[in-house]
Amino acid sequence: MTHIAKPRLHHPSLTRNAVGFTRRDYEGPVSTLCAGCGHDSISAAIVQACFEQDIEPHRVAKLSGIGCSSKTPTYFLGASHGFNTVHGRMPSVLTGAALANRELIYLGVSGDGDSASIGLGQFAHIMRRGVNMTYIVMNNGVYGLTKGQFSATADRGSVAKRGAVNVESGIDLASLAILMGASFVARSFSGDKAQLVPLIKAAISHPGPAILDVVSPCVAFNNHKGSTRSYDHVREHNAALNRLDVFSPAEPVSVDYAPGTEVRIEQPNGTVLLLHKLAEDYDPSDKAGALAHIQARETAGMVTTGLLYLDPGRRDLHGRLNTVAAPLARLDETALCPGAAALAAINDALR
Amino acid sequence: MRTTDISDPDHFLKVVDCQWACPAFTPVPEYIRLIAHGRHADAYMINWRSNVFPGILGRTCDRPCEPACRRARVEDENLTGGRTEPVAICRLKRVAADNKDDVGDRLPRAPAANGRRVACVGAGPASLTVARDLAVAGYAVTLLDPDPRGGGLIRTQIPRFRLPEEVIDEEVAYITGIGNITIENRRVASLAGLIAEGWDAIFVGSGAPKGRDLDIPGRKAGGANIHVGIDWLASVSFGHVGRIGRRVIVLGGGNTAMDCCRTARRLGGTDVRVVVRSGFEEMKASPWEKEDAIAEGIPILNWHEPKSFVVEDGRLTGMTFRIVRAETDAAGRRRLVATGEPDAFIACDDVLVAVGQENAFGWIERNIGLLFDPRDMPRVDPATMQSSLASVFFGGDAAFGPKNIIWAVAHGHAAAISIDRYLSGEDITVRPAPGVTVVSQKMGIHEWSYDNDVSLETRQRVPHLMLERALADVGAEVELGFDARLAWREAQRCLNCDIQTVFTPPLCIECDACVDICPMDCITFTANGEEADLRRRLKAPALNLEQALYVADGLDTGRVMVKDEDVCLHCGLCAERCPTGAWDMRKYFIEVAQAGKP
Incomplete structure (x- = not known):
């Protein structure tokens, strides 16, 4: 691992955002992951996105499970809240946290092992429940910590570093998320920050379960010829559906495409998403069409990236449960113990 | 933009701002590291080879290196005590001179005389530099000065409270001790007369004495x-x-x-x-x-x-x-x-x-073929220091009017090369290339043979003698110099700009690790373009046009790697986070050519 701390000196032109922070203020300590790991690029993209979104670091809770990917929250947003859960159990801990305090911005960080193997049930149910969060899967197709066995998302036919060929079919977390009811589903690539940063910003501004499946090459165990998660393979087989521009409520929306080729989506918090279509016939609001398209491209050996599916109308968990808006910790005794009369009224209503 | 030719020593030499700004191209970061290691004699000798008078210059230099120092461009006053200041390069040089052991056995000795005789008018820093460089190459050099102790303006014009006489005596003796150098107690009254004495070449280093x-x-x-x-x-x-x-x-x-x-x-x-x-x-x-x-x-x-x-x-x-x-x-x-x-x-x-101050060339006859310009200054080629008389060379304040000691040294080196080539029958407009020694600093996966941790220390102040005592004695040196602790802290501020980031495109897998880790946002992978356009498109704009961009093509995606050399801290994190070794930290020790390689 790197022995020195990243120098605190910075470029003279480094700017501050609307809440008074520089981009460097969103960093954490130097990563202990292998040099060249895609996860570090995703961490840098999260740093960039939070800086651009003017997010105050203390308003973010970052939760993760176990694995290389789940180590990354240490390396970004050093001034935010954090929680490392049991393997695969990040979604349930995050659901609990979100129920107790809906004022925080929830960032779940997980990997293909943590989400597609041991935590697959948790993954499915947090999407189904509609917890307002951004779920980032750093997906490299191998178990890096145990030296490169295929994970559950590895493509059938891909070749391991030692030569073994994967005979199982891979789980496509993006398709699964669409099926399970996620209202924002996107896929990107750690090596393409121009695409990834706006998607993270859009996911954070989305008021519901937003999942980002980010292909993130494992340089140590899955970046060779025959791998379908290598930098070279993904660059050659990247089928980008659209390009996204995200404008904060205060920013003027500027368009640099030919008119008519973009879709404007306004989020409830005022953030504007401007979707520039690259694939003409793709409609991200059409659930069945999206699933079919992703499957067809996958069969052709391509990786579809971009905003895959967006359902702007779905209410989140709090909306459906009609929970109290204030964080539970801030409720006083009278609110928590409304007294015998209130209990009697509830009991009467159930008779 | 065209891909940068890093085999041209000038690209990386220019990155070392202090060395590039030094008229004598002193390899500053190298000697500062040696000072940090307590190797004062080694640090002294690096200086001595380049600038000839480390003890003198460590007290009196006009320090063109310091305004150029990168440290002042990258410090953040919120992190470094409210100040953004260069490394105290000049005063570190003095630390090496004051604390070195005996360097007598490291100094060169004149080889057998080659039979050529060179006269230098004046025995100031320019003439002494010519003498040193040529004596090592076998020439017999005679310096003509009314003050036979040598030193010129260094001795007469710089007050003792800034420069003790012992320092001058010591460093003049290092030169005369080489052998084949004589200082003759003599005022030259006529250049024609001097030429008639039959010297093989004449160097005029008579200063601006008026x-x-x-x-x-x-x-x-x-x-x-x-x-x-x-x-x-x-x-x-x-x-x-x-x-x-x-x-x-x-x-x-x-x-x-x-x-x-x-x-x-x-x-x-x-x-x-x-x-x-x-x-x-x-x-x-x-x-x-x-x-x-x-x-x-x-x-x-x-x-x-x-x-x-x-x-x-x-x-x-x-x-x-x-x-x-x-x-x-x-x-x-x-x-x-x-x-x-x-x-x-x-x-x-x-x-x-x-x-x-003004030059005084009353002793040079105007009918001997030595041309003067309308300002009554001799016509001197700024690269070769040759006058319009082939065997007469100029340097120091006599060449282009009053400058300072370090320029006189630089002129002396250039004139010595010219005299050596002229007397060897070679074309003096062809200048010898600098010596470049490249050593990778990589020792292990994350181990480097230099200290890459960037210090946030502020510039250390040099302790001074108490005011009452200083004013009471015109001979009492005011500056006391850095002690070992201050010197070490100041040396830590050096950014090691000579440890270069060298990029090998075929090894790069474009994983962005270097881009993400760089604290100064120096590195960008992007589509190529014209320089003005590229400079604006980088991760952080490269607005300092004096500093080059380092462009490398040959990447799989067809993009180019562009590094803005302006504010790089040389922390080596790009190389440390690079999975394939496409980035390497290599020390470029560049020594400009000298006549005798002392």
């Missing part, structure tokens, strides 16, 4: 108490003058004026003031020399133009000054105009005139 006078009313009448600054300093240096009046006016805003006022302060001047025509910022004196003068209780009065010396009963009583301000005319020329305020009168007992 102090400019001020011809205004009262100059003659008050003459007994009006002194030309450099002559007066020389008289003090020789011990001919030991007192001055109580109230002293020093005219001029250069370093000589600062030396004059501080010397006067030590010789009985209790009310010494410097009076300058220009504003404070425009003064030619180095900022630290102004600071030192002010710290000794010497006020500096700006915007006062001398009008007359006031003499009553044959005795100087003061001076009148016109109050002026600067105005820029339509053609963009700056000139001083009267503000209309009443003239100022300042009473004084003595005046020191330090308003500039």
Whole structure:
């Protein structure tokens, strides 16, 4: 691992955002992951996105499970809240946290092992429940910590570093998320920050379960010829559906495409998403069409990236449960113990 | 943009801002690292090879390296004590000179004489440099100077409280000790006569020995108490003058004026003031020399133009000054105009005139084929230092007017190369290439053979002698120099700009690890374009046009790697986070060529 701390000196032109922070203020300590790991690029993209979104670091809770990917929250947003859960159990801990305090911005960080193997049930149910969060899967197709066995998302036919060929079919977390009811589903690539940063910003501004499946090459165990998660393979087989521009409520929306080729989506918090279509016939609001398209491209050996599916109308968990808006910790005794009369009224209503 | 040719030594030499700014191209970061390791003699020898007078320059250099130092461009006042300042390169050089062991056995010895004889007019820094470089190459060099101790202006004009005489004696002796060098006690009265003596080549390093006078009313009448600054300093240096009046006016805003006022302060001047025509910022004196003068209780009065010396009963009583301000005319020329305020009168007992220096070439005949320009300066090629007479070379202040010691050294090196090539029958316009030694600093996966952790220490202040004691003795050195602890802390501030980031495109997998880790946002992978366009498109804009972009193509995606060399900290994190070794940290030790390779 790197022995020195990243120098605190910075470029003279480094700017501050609307809440008074520089981009460097969103960093954490130097990563202990292998040099060249895609996860570090995703961490840098999260740093960039939070800086651009003017997010105050203390308003973010970052939760993760176990694995290389789940180590990354240490390396970004050093001034935010954090929680490392049991393997695969990040979604349930995050659901609990979100129920107790809906004022925080929830960032779940997980990997293909943590989400597609041991935590697959948790993954499915947090999407189904509609917890307002951004779920980032750093997906490299191998178990890096145990030296490169295929994970559950590895493509059938891909070749391991030692030569073994994967005979199982891979789980496509993006398709699964669409099926399970996620209202924002996107896929990107750690090596393409121009695409990834706006998607993270859009996911954070989305008021519901937003999942980002980010292909993130494992340089140590899955970046060779025959791998379908290598930098070279993904660059050659990247089928980008659209390009996204995200404008904060205060920013003027500027368009640099030919008119008519973009879709404007306004989020409830005022953030504007401007979707520039690259694939003409793709409609991200059409659930069945999206699933079919992703499957067809996958069969052709391509990786579809971009905003895959967006359902702007779905209410989140709090909306459906009609929970109290204030964080539970801030409720006083009278609110928590409304007294015998209130209990009697509830009991009467159930008779 | 075209891909950068890193086999051209100039690309990486330019990255080492201090070395690039040094007229003698001293490999600064290398010697600073050696000082940090306590290897003072090694640090001294690196200096000695490049700038010949480390002990002298470590006290008196005009330090063109320091304004160039990258540290001042990258410090953040919120992190470094409210200041952004360069590394104290000059004073670190002194640390090496003061703390070294005996270097006698490391100094070169003259080989068997090659039979060629070279005469140098003057024995100042330029001539001594020529002598050193040529003696090592086998030439017999004779320096002709009325002061046979050698040193020139270093000895006569720099006050002892800034530069002790022992330091001069030591460093002159290192040169004369090489052998085949003679200093002859002789004033050269005629160049034609000198040429007729049959020297194989002549080097003129006679300096700019004439102090400019001020011809205004009262100059003659008050003459007994009006002194030309450099002559007066020389008289003090020789011990001919030991007192001055109580109230002293020093005219001029250069370093000589600062030396004059501080010397006067030590010789009985209790009310010494410097009076300058220009504003404070425009003064030619180095900022630290102004600071030192002010710290000794010497006020500096700006915007006062001398009008007359006031003499009553044959005795100087003061001076009148016109109050002026600067105005820029339509053609963009700056000139001083009267503000209309009443003239100022300042009473004084003595005046020191330090308003500039001039060359004195009365001893060079104008009919021997040596051409002069309209300003009455000899025509000298700035690259070869050759005059219009093939066997006569110039250097130091004699070549292009008053500069400073480090320029004289640089001229000396250049002239020595030319003389060597000229006498070997080679084309002197062909200049030898610098010596470049490249060593990878990688020792292990995350181990480097240099200290890459960037210190947030602020610039260390050099301790000074107590003011009362300093003012009581004109020979007491004011600056005490860094002690070992201060020197180490200051050395840690150096960013090791000579440890270069070298990029090998075929190894790169474009994983962005270097882009993400770089604390200065120096690195960008993007589509190629014209330089002006690229500079704007980088992760952080590259607006300092003096610093090159490092462009490399040959990547799989067809993009180019662009690194802005301007603010790189040389922390090596790009190389440390690179999974394939496409980035490597390599030390480029670049030594410019010299005639004799001492």
